[in-house]
Amino acid sequence: METQKKKKVKPSKVLDYLKHDDPFSKGVAFCPGCGLELLLRFIPQVLGNDIVITGTPSCSAPVLLGQNKQSWHTLSYFGTLMTGAAANATGLVRYYRKAGIDNTVVCFNGDGTAADIGFGNLSGAAERNEPFIYICYDNEGYMNTGVQKSGTTPFGATTTTTPYGAVSKGKNLRRMNLALKMAMHKIPYTATATLSNLADLAKKLLKAKEAKERGFAFLHVFAPCPTGWGADPAHTIEICRRAVKTNYFPLWEAENGKIRMTQTVKKPKPVKNYTELIKKFSRLTDEDHEVLQDDVDYEYCILGGLSVLESECRLPEEAPTHEAKGESR
Amino acid sequence: MPKNQYFNHEGPWSDATGPLMCTDTGDWRTKRPVVDAERCIFCGFCAIYCPIQVVQMKGESHFEADLGFCKGCGICAQECPKNAISMVSEEEFQS
Numbered sequence: 001m002e003t004q005k006k007k008k009v010k011p012s013k014v015l016d017y018l019k020h021d022d023p024f025s026k027g028v029a030f031c032p033g034c035g036l037e038l039l040l041r042f043i044p045q046v047l048g049n050d051i052v053i054t055g056t057p058s059c060s061a062p063v064l065l066g067q068n069k070q071s072w073h074t075l076s077y078f079g080t081l082m083t084g085a086a087a088n089a090t091g092l093v094r095y096y097r098k099a100g101i102d103n104t105v106v107c108f109n110g111d112g113t114a115a116d117i118g119f120g121n122l123s124g125a126a127e128r129n130e131p132f133i134y135i136c137y138d139n140e141g142y143m144n145t146g147v148q149k150s151g152t153t154p155f156g157a158t159t160t161t162t163p164y165g166a167v168s169k170g171k172n173l174r175r176m177n178l179a180l181k182m183a184m185h186k187i188p189y190t191a192t193a194t195l196s197n198l199a200d201l202a203k204k205l206l207k208a209k210e211a212k213e214r215g216f217a218f219l220h221v222f223a224p225c226p227t228g229w230g231a232d233p234a235h236t237i238e239i240c241r242r243a244v245k246t247n248y249f250p251l252w253e254a255e256n257g258k259i260r261m262t263q264t265v266k267k268p269k270p271v272k273n274y275t276e277l278i279k280k281f282s283r284l285t286d287e288d289h290e291v292l293q294d295d296v297d298y299e300y301c302i303l304g305g306l307s308v309l310e311s312e313c314r315l316p317e318e319a320p321t322h323e324a325k326g327e328s329r
Numbered sequence: 330m331p332k333n334q335y336f337n338h339e340g341p342w343s344d345a346t347g348p349l350m351c352t353d354t355g356d357w358r359t360k361r362p363v364v365d366a367e368r369c370i371f372c373g374f375c376a377i378y379c380p381i382q383v384v385q386m387k388g389e390s391h392f393e394a395d396l397g398f399c400k401g402c403g404i405c406a407q408e409c410p411k412n413a414i415s416m417v418s419e420e421e422f423q424s
Contacts, residue, residue: 067350
């Protein structure tokens with residue numbers, strides 16, 4: 001009776017997406033509970049082991065690059081500088097096209113490279129519509145060098161360059177919405193994903209691989225850093241889940257700049273529900289929470305507005321069709 | 330024969346043709362996940378959310394973590410919908 005009952009429960013559907021082997025060795029030197037490690041092991045299991053990863057100095061680099069003549073994994077990796085990550089991937093793609101090799105180039109970087117240091121050539125590669133996948137894992141700061149603030153660090157977060165004290169009360173500026181910026185380049189595919197919705201992430205990875213045939217694909221993945229944020233390692237997935245449930249990190253995708261929400265939350269919770277798990281927000285007062293809540297609501301309103309804008313504002317008779325737009329790229 | 334397809338060397342100095350590097354990450358652990366086989370319903374959430382991907386199915390009974398590499402982060406215990414996994418301090422296992 002007991003075993004029959006057990007067999008009725010089906011394993012999670014996410015396991016069906018994991019069609020390929022895990023190319024990493026078991027004991028890899030990431031912090032316990034690291035969101036990046038889960039993402040890094042997930043990508044080759046979904047996309048296949050024939051990908052070429054190119055990346056920059058970040059938390060992922062010591063593992064992807066290898067140490068002391070030995071390697072942590074059997075993927076192909078090309079390490080480069082933060083100022084030229086997307087330009088380097090462009091060169092790789094063009095070489096493989098000339099050599100007649102069919103593979104997927106994945107440019108795998110943190111938010112520091114994508115949003116701050118390497119944004120110029122990321123924007124350039126998107127404008128030229130280079131056919132590769134750019135994945136930005138967003139841990140909201142320069143975690144590898146000791147938790148400095150970056151462009152995607154949210155309002156009120158305590159970091160080593162925006163400490164809490166007599167003068168500074170955490171970061172006093174709002175974060176940038178990197179994925180929306182990239183969607184406005186009208187590239188074939190832009191998406192945001194997080195680690196609590198792994199089926200959604202796997203679908204978006206496969207869509208990005210498909211969109212790569214037509215041009216640039218950008219994926220923005222929210223990956224918490226328990227060490228840098230002062231969170232319990234056990235709460236990594238819970239933080240991702242609450243970020244989605246509070247609309248702090250809404251999940252959406254955009255094809256050729258046309259935004260579509262992939263997950264809408266019916267009754268979004270107040271952002272305090274998300275910040276209470278994280279120590280870097282522990283100094284926020286109620287007024288600060290209101291500012292953060294306003295920022296979250298504002299960004300969500302813009303996204304929601306953009307997702308219905310085309311159907312509401314377009315003039316029906318002289319509107320170009322969606323297919324014609326895609327061909328012109 | 331090199332295992333990776335495109336480069337002979339992974340980066341400036343590392344080489345994937347030999348055995349892979351592996352750290353004894355099981356040594357970092359202060360708490361260990363203990364699975365209650367009776368309550369396990371085979372949903373597999375612990376296996377997919379485990380950052381190290383070391384939670385494996387143990388025959389027909391339950392899921393269990395490979396303690397050689399488990400870092401003891403506790404994500405499996407947090408995400409288990411039936412609360413079948415509890416984190417027990419390593420002190421209790423020292424004989």
